[in-house]
Amino acid sequence: MLPVVWVLLIVVFSVAEPSKFFTHADFANILSSQATLVILSLALLLPLTAGDFDLSVASNAGFASMIIAVLNVSHHLPIVLCIVIALAAGAGIGFINGLVIIVFNVDAFIATLGMGTVLAGLTLLLSGENTINGVSPGLVSVVDGTWFGISHLFYFALALTLVLWYVAEHTITGRRILFAGLGPVVAQLSGVRVSRLRWAAMTLSGLLAALAGLSYVGTIGAADPVSASGLLLPAYAAMFLGATTIAPGRFNAWGTTIAAYFLATGFTGLELLGVNSWVQQVFYGGILVIAVALASGGSRLSRKSGAAAGAN
């Protein structure tokens, strides 16, 4: 249903502002510039499926982007090294999240909220509260270079979607993660090592969040300390909205990607129509609530979902 609505949205905006909206350039622009959001949304897939909220992904991305920028611009380290360090840091952050949640038994919501806030602060520290410009043009050309007019990043996001879809739907680990989220007691008694999987999912989400940070830096060649946090809600909105399509009732990779671009289309279209920027918040927030309500009640998708009733 969502792809249909998406097409409808495009049609509506094209009719409303034909000169600005339905040009190849703008369409490519959406697909390219919002790829960061897609990657960040996908970072949430595995932890949410396993039943844990990760609220630190956006700050993690911001932190990673700042690491790359500062190391590359201020310390003149080769870009590849900066990337490796940033990704390692991201995975490490995810690992620590997992540690706090599994070993110290802290609620995932609280643990990642705390971590996210800490990271936001550290990002400010690293950046000296400035935007860091002039990140390696090499990176930017790799990320922003185009095939058929759409940036490489888009294709990367597509590939990531494919990989996550495969892992979630077609691998043994993906099946176990699904059950760990749907019924942790059942899973545990069926031999699934639920704690280990949740920890791994957290670590991976940290890595993918750092990847989103990398894509952000690569897109604009700069990193600023505040804008990353604004991506958290849209990422969740994309996950929940994505759960209404392709594989309804479950968080899924393709649905998330379509949803992320749907949201981006909506926002861009509204912006082009001349609506004010506060619209963004209202749009994302409203969509999140509507999406969850539409998906037959958010309870099926919520953290502590045990055996949810009702055949679909």
Next chain:
Amino acid sequence: MAGEPLFALRKVSKSFGATRALQDAGLTVYPGEVHGLLGTNGSGKSTMLKILSGFIAPDDGAELTVRGEPAPIPVGGEYRRLGWGFVHQDLALYPSLRVMDNFHLSGPVASPPYALSWRREYRKVSEILERLRLNLDPRETVDRLAQPQRALLAIARAMYEAELGNEGHQADGTNPREVLFLDESTVSLEARDRAELLRVIRRMTARGCAVVIVSHDLGEVRELTDRVTVLRDGRVVGTGLTAELSEGDLLTLVAGSMPEQQVEHEPPDDSSAQVVLGVADLVGPSVGGVSFECRRGEILGLTGLAGSGFDEIPYLLYGAVRASAGQVVLAGDEFEARWLRPNRAIRLGLCLVPGDRRQQGVVASATVRANVTLPSLERYRGVLGWVSRAREDRDAAASTTRVGLVPPDYNAPVSAFSGGNQQKAVLAKWFNTVPKMLMLHEPTVGIDVRARAQVHELLRTAAGDGQGILCVSGDFEQLEQLCDRVLVMRKGRIRAELTGSRLTKSTIARESMNVSDD
């Protein structure tokens, strides 16, 4: 004791589908008495108590008189208005709250609801506890109290609520009609605490009220009660003065008469059959030093009454509850019980069908196929960790056919099937792992008679194929029908092993209650 009963319940019957839980049963309690309601698993005493507390409704025809006046059988929380208070087995206390907070579940004790005065609450609760001569600090949090103290707190609270309910009835406090029902809530009390409990109870009965103690513990009933009513298989089989009934009399009433054949058959000499599961000195939270063996092709039963620890054993062996000591031998390999975890147990060929199907057995929103293959996913591993759909389908089809799933659609969600079929799906899941040893906890609870028979047949076939089966159940009749040998536990240890002609429902019941050699 006054001549007129405080309340009299008559002609109570209750059926759940085809199962008759109560048949023309009743209970008559006089003022000033402590009345015991005695029965074993499945006797109907829990059902009767649920009817009295308004939790379920009896079938038509039940009558209740309170102090001679006919009264409607209470529904929901109405029992309070009759001046009744209940203490259930789990005590219903909030461990993280204080004694005084727990005291009145529906509102403050001494203050109007919009103006709580903690000082007034504290004083009032102290008064109540003082009146009952209970040494509890109202400001202590419940999780810091020992179990006996918690039981006494729950009882004090119920007594207080009963008094409150009665206040509206008789302003001058005469002619009280309060009844306190204690439902298996004293299982954990030691002798010393029982004396304290008796004092508290006597204080209540001295005023003319009554206390009903529902129990399976013969010793407790003989010590605490004035009169006793015995239920068996849903009927009242005896009622009278406790002093006039010997322990033997009570045992016969509860468990049925001794089987005529006293001759003990030698258990068939299966020592040639390989031991599949060997347990030595297993120790857990409710279990102290349990040892037994199960052989290939044998259906071994394990049972006891609530609190005996029998239902903890399969979870200890599976590693779902951590054992503190003990060794386990599975098909020749020996392990420390502490080392066991579900994933390790499965790999070794030991499986558990848990007692709570909905929370532990299956994920209802997922397909039968996904549920059935979950523990054995490694078998379907293809390239890059891919799940081989073809092999999965083949096994799902085979397993669901074997258990007779109706309709045999393994791509439907589990929630679409009846309870009996859901349980068969759970069995399919474990049969699919090709276990050496299968443990089942309450395998046929909540499923219809036909499905139950099918499950029994499946287990017999599995045993015939050489698997070892451990059936852990509180249903004595099931054990009689299904098992080759039954172990009976009391107070954390195995006390009896029954085979051959001694393997009858009534003997099991006797052994589960026998206190003579504790």
